[in-house]
Amino acid sequence: MIEVRELTKRYGSATAVDRLSFEVGPGRVTGFLGPNGAGKSTTMRALLGLCAPASGAALVDGRPYASLRRPMTRVGALLDASAVHGGRTALNHLRWLARTNGIAQARVPAVLEQVGLAGVARRRVAGYSLGMRQRLGIAAALLGDPGVLIFDEPVNGLDPDGIRWIRGLMRDLAAGGRTVLLSSHLMSEMELTADRLVIIGRGRLIADTSVAELTARHGRGVLVRSPRADELAGMLAEAGAGVTADPGGALSVTGMEVDRIGDLAARNGIALYEVTPRGAGLEEAYMELTADSAEHRAITEGGGR
Amino acid sequence: MSDVIAAEWLKLRSVRSTYYVLAVAALVVLFGVLLSIQGVTYYDQASPEVKARFQAIPLEEYFLPFVQLVVGILGVLAVTSEYATGTITASLVAVPRRGVMLGGKVAATGAVTLVMGTATIVAVFLTGRWIIGGRPFPGNTAPVADRLPLLAAMGLSVMVIALVGLGLGTLMRSTAGGVVSVVFLAFVLPSVSTYLPDPWKGRISAAMLPNLPGELAGVTASASSITEGPFARIVGLPPLGALAVLVAYLALALGAATLRLTRTDA
Numbered sequence: 001m002i003e004v005r006e007l008t009k010r011y012g013s014a015t016a017v018d019r020l021s022f023e024v025g026p027g028r029v030t031g032f033l034g035p036n037g038a039g040k041s042t043t044m045r046a047l048l049g050l051c052a053p054a055s056g057a058a059l060v061d062g063r064p065y066a067s068l069r070r071p072m073t074r075v076g077a078l079l080d081a082s083a084v085h086g087g088r089t090a091l092n093h094l095r096w097l098a099r100t101n102g103i104a105q106a107r108v109p110a111v112l113e114q115v116g117l118a119g120v121a122r123r124r125v126a127g128y129s130l131g132m133r134q135r136l137g138i139a140a141a142l143l144g145d146p147g148v149l150i151f152d153e154p155v156n157g158l159d160p161d162g163i164r165w166i167r168g169l170m171r172d173l174a175a176g177g178r179t180v181l182l183s184s185h186l187m188s189e190m191e192l193t194a195d196r197l198v199i200i201g202r203g204r205l206i207a208d209t210s211v212a213e214l215t216a217r218h219g220r221g222v223l224v225r226s227p228r229a230d231e232l233a234g235m236l237a238e239a240g241a242g243v244t245a246d247p248g249g250a251l252s253v254t255g256m257e258v259d260r261i262g263d264l265a266a267r268n269g270i271a272l273y274e275v276t277p278r279g280a281g282l283e284e285a286y287m288e289l290t291a292d293s294a295e296h297r298a299i300t301e302g303g304g305r
Numbered sequence: 306m307s308d309v310i311a312a313e314w315l316k317l318r319s320v321r322s323t324y325y326v327l328a329v330a331a332l333v334v335l336f337g338v339l340l341s342i343q344g345v346t347y348y349d350q351a352s353p354e355v356k357a358r359f360q361a362i363p364l365e366e367y368f369l370p371f372v373q374l375v376v377g378i379l380g381v382l383a384v385t386s387e388y389a390t391g392t393i394t395a396s397l398v399a400v401p402r403r404g405v406m407l408g409g410k411v412a413a414t415g416a417v418t419l420v421m422g423t424a425t426i427v428a429v430f431l432t433g434r435w436i437i438g439g440r441p442f443p444g445n446t447a448p449v450a451d452r453l454p455l456l457a458a459m460g461l462s463v464m465v466i467a468l469v470g471l472g473l474g475t476l477m478r479s480t481a482g483g484v485v486s487v488v489f490l491a492f493v494l495p496s497v498s499t500y501l502p503d504p505w506k507g508r509i510s511a512a513m514l515p516n517l518p519g520e521l522a523g524v525t526a527s528a529s530s531i532t533e534g535p536f537a538r539i540v541g542l543p544p545l546g547a548l549a550v551l552v553a554y555l556a557l558a559l560g561a562a563t564l565r566l567t568r569t570d571a
Contacts, residue, residue: 049401050394051570066401077398083391085320092319099312100399140395 001026001179002047002148006056009042009203016042018203019056024181024196026147029174031194031211032183035290039203040183041079044152048077060148072101076141077150081133081157086126090117090136093125094143103144111139116165130157138169148179155189167193187286201290215282221254222261225274232270239264250274309400309409317383317417326379330425333371337364337429341436348440362531363444364433365426365452366538369459370515372429373466373491376422380467381483383414385474393571403566407475411559414471415464422463427456458518465551466490466514472558476565490514496535511541512550520547 002024009017017039024030034040045051046058049066060068060075068074084093094108112118115135120128125136134157141149151170155163170193174180184190190197190211197214199207207214221242226232233243233251241256253261258275265272317323344361351359387393400406430452437445466487474483495513499506510516515535520542531537542550 045571048398050397068401071401072399079394079398080391083394085386085390085392087320087322088316089319092315096312096315096319097395097399099315100309100396102308 001061002150002181003057003059003062004043004047005059007043007046007053007058008055009039009046009051009053016203017046017053020200020203020205021056022198022205022208024179024198026179027174027177028195029170029180029182029193030196030198031190032181032198032200033187033190033286034183034185034200034206036185038185038200038290040185040200041152042203043200044077044079044150044181044183047150048075048079050079070101070103070144072097072103072144072146074144074146075148075150076144076146077152078134078137078141078154079150079152081130081137081154084125084133084136087124089122089124090128090139091121093136094140097140098143101144107143107145111142114142115139131159131162134158134162138166146178149173149181151180151182153183153185155184163189187283191282199286199289201292206289211282214285217285221252221278222256222258223274223276223278224251224253224261224272225249226251226265226270226272228270231268232265235264235268235270236261306405306409309405310412312399313383313409313413314417317413320386322382322386323379323417326375326382327421329375330372330421333368333375333425334428334432336371337368338432338436340364340367341433344442345436345438345440348442359442361442361445362536363430365430365456365459366444366519367536368429369426369462369518370491370495370535372422372425372459373463373514374487376418376425376463377466377470377487377491378484379421380414380418380470381474381480381487383410383474384471385478385480385483388474388478389480397571404563407559407563407566411468411471415468418467419460419464422467423457423460426459426463430456455518455522455524458521461521462514462518462551465554469554469558472555472560472562475562476558492535495537499533499537499539507539507541510537510539511547513539514554516540517542517547517551520544521551 004020004022007017007020008015020039020043032040042051043058046053047060047065049064057064065071065075090112091108094111095105098105098108109118109121112121115138117132117135117139120132125133128136134154138154141151155166158166170180170182174195182194194211196210197207198205224232229245229249229251233245236253236256237243239256242254244252246252258277261275262272341364348356348359387396396406397403400409434445434449469490470483470487473486474480477483491514495510495515498509498513501509511520516539519538519540521544523544524540
């Protein structure tokens with residue numbers, strides 16, 4: 001269980017996180033989304049007691065992180081995978097970590113095996129690829145078998161195989177009743193992994209919703225192509241759907257599901273060449289939601305926004 | 306706390322820089338051996354008049370600033386390598402009570418540098434004595450047992466400079482800054498202070514880290530005839546005063562480090 005309450009963090013005159021509140025519950029993967037500079041990492045650092053908020057609170061299991069005894073057995077975190085002493089071997093890195101929290105040394109080879117680094121455990125981390133370092137970071141997070149897991153952009157640097165592995169791991173961890181908070185600036189990644197989404201921009205909460213809700217709310221309707229488009233458009237409008245004709249001759253239908261469109265067409269003997277739900281609007285929905293809050297953005301054609 | 310100390314001990318053992326420092330410490334001993342051989346060779350070939358005027362700084366006194374510098378760098382690296390690589394984040398996530406984290410580091414680094422410093426100094430001393438043999442070198446004739454308090458005090462001073470380096474490294478979060486601080490404490494400041502006008506020369510020099518072990522062990526006058534520069538050993542404080550100054554070094558550096566660590570974001 002993670003609670004962020006009215007969290008505010010300033011760096012000089014810049015407000016990185018602005019009265020941010022949300023909760024992350026167990027048993028599902030919660031995606032923490034926002035453009036670069038939205039305050040995701042700052043929020044996670046506040047949760048782990050690495051930076052002190054100006055006001056508000058970031059709590060894990062109802063308590064500030066710094067007050068937890070043996071915190072790695074309660075919370076596992078991956079912040080910056082490259083932040084490991086390159087001269088140390090993966091084995092030694094995990095061994096000292098385990099020692100700080102009184103975690104049995106037997107857990108070290110176990111998690112190395114779990115993340116697929118057992119074969120290179122005795123090699124210096126300096127020789128690792130970014131993907132291997134991500135795996136090492138995940139191994140460190142899992143070391144204390146914690147109930148709460150916090151991952152900051154864990155798929156960065158992973159190959160497709162690795163990405164698929166992470167997705168499965170996140171889902172397994174959540175299915176086991178753990179609280180999983182996973183940050184990313186890529187909606188496409190979240191779509192496949194997360195159940196819930198917390199979207200922030202410029203340090204403020206933009207949306208706290210489920211993936212299904214967001215899809216429903218921002219769906220772009222159904223694309224319909226037919227040789228008798230004009231006739232069909234009239235019928236669909238009569239049946240209560242919103243219909244607009246696209247320049248290419250296709251119809252954009254909103255407020256009606258694919259099945260009903262098909263039934264209606266069949267009943268009237270109208271052939272359909274294409275009926276495509278435009279559900280992939282999640283990425284667009286996200287862009288739309290965060291459009292005003294992107295911190296860094298290139299000036300688009302024409303110089304305007 | 307014992308878990309944190311054990312973890313810090315593991316950290317020290319699992320990076321190469323610790324072994325590099327150990328190797329350089331061994332090199333210091335080797336230089337001591339070479340210098341002794343050179344001194345002995347010169348002495349044996351000298352005429353009786355030259356022998357009568359022969360001066361020799363006790364090797365352990367001569368080499369103390371080198372040992373302080375080399376082992377002091379280990380103290381600096383114990384913390385600044387974490388800032389340089391980002392490992393400090395992992396350390397603070399694992400041990401969020403920052404005073405405890407620093408305490409574990411101080412305990413482990415203190416123990417390692419005390420052993421390393423004392424062993425190096427003793428090795429320099431014993432190899433020197435062994436090579437000099439029965440020759441009546443000034444400052445090198447006292448019975449070994451009589452020099453033990455001084456050697457112990459020297460080992461202690463090496464630990465202090467390493468922990469001061471650890472503290473200043475925490476304060477500055479920079480390896481370069483920490484190493485320069487240690488160079489200043491072991492060489493620059495003790496050297497500069499000998500060029501001050503009296504009475505400041507004596508007062509300031511007496512509080513310099515390379516001079517404190519002699520004072521702490523109650524060695525009333527240095528055997529060295531050098532009175533200026535980095536190798537001048539100037540005594541002026543009573544043992545308790547020297548101890549107070551040693552403690553003050555530690556308290557200042559580690560106090561500042563604690564404030565920096567607990568009051569600012571990681």
